[in-house]
Amino acid sequence: MVTIKDVAKRAGVSTSTVSRALSGNIPVSEETKKKVMKAVKELNYQPNVLAKGLKLGRSKTLGLLIPNVRDLVFPAAIRGIEDTANKYGYTVVLCNTDEDIEREKIYINSLRRRLIDGFIISTARPGHKHLLELNNEGFPMVFLIRRIKGNFDAVTADNFQGAYDATKYLLSRGLKNIALVNGSLDILLYRERFKGYKKALEEANIPLNNDIVIHNVYGWEDGYKAMATLLEQKLKVDAVFATSDPKAIGVIRAIKDYGLSVPDDISVMGFDDLDVVGLLDPPLTTVSQPFYNMGVAACEMLIRIIEAKRRPKPMIKTLPCKLNIRSSVR
């Protein structure tokens, strides 16, 4: 490997001068700068990131904590993060926590030994004390997609508005008995979506019917069960708003299995707009979250925090969702 010493020798200057010429922080005469650049080119010098990191105490590395890459919500966001990190010369390390706090702690620890510069966290749940501690230390971190209440940096979708728009749209299609198949209210974003749903009903003067709202639904299997329950009870339902696409997939399968048709008998609205849902039968009408852009925004925010001299005030960036109308709503 060619080091800064080789460059210095070739350019006939000291290593300090090379370092300064390269960083540009400290003035170096035009002439020597030219000599240095020439030597750098000729030798194809590439600074050793580890050495630099050791000296500076930072590694130009970012940690990304997610529950599981296989969850289809994440790949697009990861891509946004990765592209952005790369643009600014950072490298990103992916960590799958499986929603396991111990695993998460171990990851955080082992990355800190590598002098990681900051974290993007998509695993937030209430009661993650270790994250609060990290934040109190002033360690750079931003929440992505999921966040927790409080004064933290975060990038999320506008979950309230997305749910509100979706419900409004269902209402505008003449659908009145809109069931809600929702996730756990422990998670902030499901609370927000619930609020959006309620607000839209309220504005339409439709009372909330608790018989047809189901919470704590996770994944398509649960979605299937929730819908099956609804159908068994013979409740009047002409549309279902499932607050994530996997739930919607389960809901659709249940409706089909009960011999009914989507959207002729029951309309279904999803939330997320995962890459695959346009390929379903019928193609799913759903609220589109800008995952890629959320990844970009989170990464830029984190890098800004890392590179600032003083920690900027925490801010929550909320990106708008938009309806992606396909064919699962009549």
Next chain:
Amino acid sequence: MVTIKDVAKRAGVSTSTVSRALSGNIPVSEETKKKVMKAVKELNYQPNVLAKGLKLGRSKTLGLLIPNVRDLVFPAAIRGIEDTANKYGYTVVLCNTDEDIEREKIYINSLRRRLIDGFIISTARPGHKHLLELNNEGFPMVFLIRRIKGNFDAVTADNFQGAYDATKYLLSRGLKNIALVNGSLDILLYRERFKGYKKALEEANIPLNNDIVIHNVYGWEDGYKAMATLLEQKLKVDAVFATSDPKAIGVIRAIKDYGLSVPDDISVMGFDDLDVVGLLDPPLTTVSQPFYNMGVAACEMLIRIIEAKRRPKPMIKTLPCKLNIRSSVR
């Protein structure tokens, strides 16, 4: 941060002793070892990976080169890699190349500045000269999923056997006119799958009908077009073997759009068994690739290469595929 010096001071020994006690490579008396361990515990000492990496010239970091995380083939493999790397104390850096050689070269370069220990490569295509160079240097690398001809370390599925079994199965269901919707023959794995298909037909004494084999199909849109062409030509087809699930998805949509039914009119067989294809309508019968285990195997192979004193002989590990029978074949 607590350093090895702090530990040394607390234990009343030199840093060298601490280092030796910790690594275990060089004998240290039981008594001092105990003292050192005690100090380590009390101070919660975590060695600085960058410093160690700088000194040793290795970083305990692995690079993973894939075309795109959003391609559903990869998440499961990534997960396998990640879990394994983690188990051995390695960290993995994800790189999306978008099949762009320049991007790939830049990534490889920038990771080498970080003293990366090795690469897992899923982007192989013929004519990737820079990969050959890397290999000639003796740099640790293993191909995953895709590989190129030659004497390289690699982990792949048994593409020949998978395609052979799939075709056999279609034949066993009484399907005779089996169209093939295949990828580019530039890519080794599609050549293998083509061979498996031909072998099965041959054994059943069915001559290869080139009118119903289509190559160079990429993604679901192309799959749709390929199937549409077949249907337009009114060729006799009672089954389609699509050599990747996205192609199969396109094929199914085309069949439906032409007013026919899967599997009643035409059966469809896929290849990959992506996480979502069980949720399609009809659930896809497909050849299941053990992506997770392939990731695990590739990562273990790479780590073995990295940690060996002498580079072991290149080996190609081929994992079996198995048929996942659902409902798209009658």
Next chain:
DNA sequence: AACGATTGTGCAAACGATTGCATTACACAA
């Protein structure tokens, strides 16, 4: 003409680990 500012450069000390070599202490044999 003398003096302080300013600018450009080099020396050498860090960053936190590992390791070859030297040193010490001790046991044992001659």
Next chain:
DNA sequence: TTGTGTAATGCAATCGTTTGCACAATCGTT
């Protein structure tokens, strides 16, 4: 007693950077 061997430890150099400090040269001011 002396010498040799062995085991345990410490010293100091090293990995490739950055940067505080010192110094030299140049310039403008009084």
